[in-house]
Amino acid sequence: MGRRRTASARRHAARSPAHLPRPGCCGQSRRRDHARLGATADHPRPRPLYRRRRDSGARSCPRLDRRQRALIRLAIRCTAPICWTSVINNGTSVTRPAPVTVQEDLRRDHDLLCTAVREAGAIALDFFQRGPRHWDKQPGDPVSEGDLAVDSHLRERLGEARPGYGWLSEEGADNEARLSAEKVWVVDPIDGTRSFIAGRPMFAVSVALVENGRPIAGAIYNPAKDEFFDAIAGGGARFNGATCRVRATADTKAAALLSSDSETRRNLWQSRFPEAEIVSINAIAYKLGLVAAGLYDGVIALKPKSDWDIAAGELLVAEAGGVMTTAEGGAFAYNGRDVIHPSVVAAAPALVERLLARLAD
Structure with missing residues (x-):
């Protein structure tokens, strides 16, 4: 039988509630406990302790009951990874990080995306300020050296971080390997290339991360106006770092609607919505960001759009409390074989209903 406890230990045990750790289980090393206390009927030899390792040093912790251990495991899953070291009987130790949750993984992707888009915006702004060389990929479809430089930077930055x-990019060759990828970057290096070439500050870098056909993170950045829009699925939308919401406008009489120069010239909206204010901007992703930020009421576009034009914008509008559909009320799915969508209508839910009803007439 081991030695009897000291008088000091007996007094401490008598004063301590039953649920608190026994003497020697907190703040003292396991070896010293064994040497001093030994093993008795009412105080068995301590079990292996568990220590939480931070950036430097380690400290001993009291033994926890089952409920406390369950709460700690739940907290670990909801916070950043922490390295835990368990001290084994033979003196060896095993260190392993707490598992990364899906939400943590998404936030890391979102942070990476936002950083890359800001960097790309700085590149685009440099070309914009000095006037980029440009040419037509095909008649009526311009591209500039700025588009290609931004695309190259994003592909290198995002590709290296998430190989x-x-x-899927407007300025890159399509690769069908994306169809089997769990997650896909959908990129418009410069949305609004015509404005970019003409020296008008109505353009943006637009990037979305798509999973199972739906955007889960997105950012749109107009560096010429320093306007940054970002969103994460289930985490809301932000405009220059502040949470944003779509306007709650429900009546077309009070609505300011965004369209394009070509559709305005064709008088598509003045005849259908004579009571509304129609504003022309030739950059669909940027327009969706403006609606998500509550700076305009809605977007209408009957000209077909591609995945890279609208994926990030749809997430922004949805997370800001709005709705985006086709002119027929259809939903969008991304990263399919066909990346073309027939039309876009985006606004607060009540206004979208009014717009769709008028478009159906």
């Missing part, structure tokens, strides 16, 4: 993700 397993797919890639």
Whole structure:
């Protein structure tokens, strides 16, 4: 039988509630406990302790009951990874990080995306300020050296950080490997190339991360106006770092609607919505960001759009409390074989209903 406890230990045990750790289980090393206390009928030899390792040093913790351990496991899953070291009987130790949750993984992707888009915006702004060289990929479809430089930077930055993700860009060759990728970057290096070439500050870098056909993170950045829009699925939308919401406008009489120069010239909206204010901007992703930020009421576009034009914008509008559909009320799915969508209508839910009803007449 081991030695009897000291008088000091007996007094401490008598004063301590039953649920608190026994003497020697907190703030003292396991070896010292064994040497001093030994093993008795009412105080068995302590079990292995568990220590939480921070950036430097380690400290001993009291033994926890089952409920406390369950709460700690739940907290670990909801916070950043922490390294835990368990001290084993033979003196060896095993260190392993707490598992990364899906939400943590998404936030890391979102942070990476936002950083890359800001960097790309700085590149675009440099070309914009000095006037980029440009040419037509095909008649009526211009591209500039700024588009290609931004695309190259984003592909390198995002591709190196997430080599397993797919890639779909307006300025890159399509690769069907993206169809089997779990997650895909959908990129418009410069949305609004015509404005960019003409020296008008109505353009933006637009990037979305798509999973299972739906955008889960997105950012749109107009560096010429320093306007940054970002969103994460389930985490809301932000405009220059502040949470934003779509306007709650429900009546077309009070609505300011965004369209394009070509559709305005064709008098598509003045005849259908004579009571509304129609504003022309030739950059669909940027327009969706403006609606998500509550700066305009809605967007209408009957000209077909591609995945890279609208994926990030749809997430922004949805997370800001709005709705985006086709002119027929259809939903969008991204990263399919066909990346073209027939039309876009985006606004607060009540206004979208009014717009769709008028478009159906």
